[in-house]
Amino acid sequence: MGHEVTVDARDQVEFTPAALDRDGRFYVAGHRGLVGSAIWRRLQGEGFTDLVGRTSAELDLKDRDAVFAFFGSVRPRYVVLAAAKVGGILANNTYPVDFLSDNLRIQVNVLDAALKYGVERLLFLGSSCIYPRLADQPIREDSLLTGHLEPTNDAYAIAKIAGILQIQAVRRQYGLPWISAMPTNLYGPGDNFSPTGSHVLPALIRRYDEAARSGAASVTNWGTGTPRREFLHVDDMADACLHLMEHYDGPEQVNVGTGTDVTIRQIAESIARVVGFSGVTEWDTSKPDGTPQKLLDVSKLAEAGWTAQIGLDEGLASTVDWYRAHADSLRE
Template identity: 85%
Template sequence: MTETIKDARDRVKFNASALDRDARFYVAGHRGLVGSAIWRRLESDGFSDLVGRTSAELDLKDRDAVFAFFKEVQPRNVVLAAAKVGGILANSTYPVDFLSDNLRVQVNVLDAALKYGVERLLFLGSSCIYPRLAPQPIREDSLLTGHLEPTNDAYAIAKIAGILQIQAIRRQYGRPWISAMPTNLYGPGDNFSPTGSHVLPALIRRYEEAAKAGAKTVTNWGTGTPRREFLHVDDMAEACLHLLDHYDGPEQVNVGTGCDVTISEIADTIGRVVGFKGTTEWDADHPDGTPQKLLDVSKLAHIGWTARIGLEEGLRSTVQWYRDHADNLRDVR
């Protein structure tokens, strides 16, 4: 479905402008990688009434609890950053969890936000929503034009459902809600679990442990040839606020750097940053995933935002954060 057709059905009559910094703002998933970065960004930008709940305080899969929360708190603005996320191993092993948990979280939060009058809402998805073999760099209109990457299709379907629910709410109820699709994210607060993490934090942990142990080799999954784009989570948070202040439309917006590297190149860079002196081997018996995943970020640039944090600069700060928090890491399968 083209943007023209979606725009023709869109009922929203809203001119995007800077959000009221005193309005109540709920960040769903405020302790996670993305949510915590958004919280920091909102605080630094003068938002004075931020609301967050841990998963122990509010299970977003519990529909009655979510509705009770929205009724009590009455936020005017929401960022939906809460999600069950993981790397290739986790997605391949637990597809039911990734589909069911994310669908329930999204439907509960979006339905409750609709009922209790949330004005501005940003839904966060993932670049895995796009077809496995989409033309590169991937434009927003590539959505639903081909087969998904099978190693994370369940998660992707859940996120696609979220985008379509945002579009449906705009058409049916005229709410100025929007969606953003970030590329691969990294930074402080990431999940460094050996079995549940994404590629970059997994590599940081692996090379850091190898460097400490004086290991002569590190073995990574796949061939090292796939190309990936990486965005520091603080840049992502800045982009989210920029979109809330300046963008309104039914089409999801890609958020990335517009540059990619091979997995082999990122592994070499991480090895150098942590001080690993050995060699890297590749186990081609394990899957590579999508051959290339680079986002076209021209729409975001047109809206007025581009990434600031360089990859090596971001990696050095992330490695330092990992070292500073090595005894209290967020391990999620």
């Protein structure tokens, strides 16, 4: 039987961040995904000796009884909640019920089980889509819940906002030093390159690479190409996660990004150049653009002592190399 949490309710968390115990049991929820696999690699590289992961086939995080049984058996000391149902504009817009229901269940199950079995330090990962569609740029953490969400991914955003609030509630009610981090658009090895379920950057890599290989004269992208997006390599994200767990504590979520952005048109041109596509790019303006701009204010992260290290050109080249090496085994 698991021990119940008996910490008295406190408004203030009494905790000083410090280096995590490299021998402490560390559960990475979603360790096969883009972010989770990068965090796993980072922890391995940092000398963590007791990493725990379960595939979705081994543990369905939407199954509350199974999640509680897992936590009761494994008893992790540290947790990163990187598991989520994710997708691009098309997937979010087409299946809002799935994105809301699945993510709420995953989060509530994992966070409730982590609370019951006394997880010492937990990092919840959200998304920059939690912020209002027309938030002032760059977006500060205190912009949360100050305006209307982007309609094409509002269901996913609401689920992630609920996760942030649950972390804050655990801090208030139980005094546990759990934190949240909100990454910008991520990319890198292990991404989803599906034509229908991927985010913009991996979708563009696949589209331009296939066009280059087939000798196509043109590529057509959604929207106008004018929206601005910030892109962070997932290995940088993983490094930031460990840094925050060891150097930051506070109720407010922390933005994780580079602090710079480019237009979708610029990123398309860069990808075309990297993959060797020399044809014409056309834009289908009947399709939605999504949020006009989404640039994060990363000053809180900088104050915690962390800045991104992997440049966009370097990151794109390595991601294209990974995609080509794994093209035959990628998800459809």
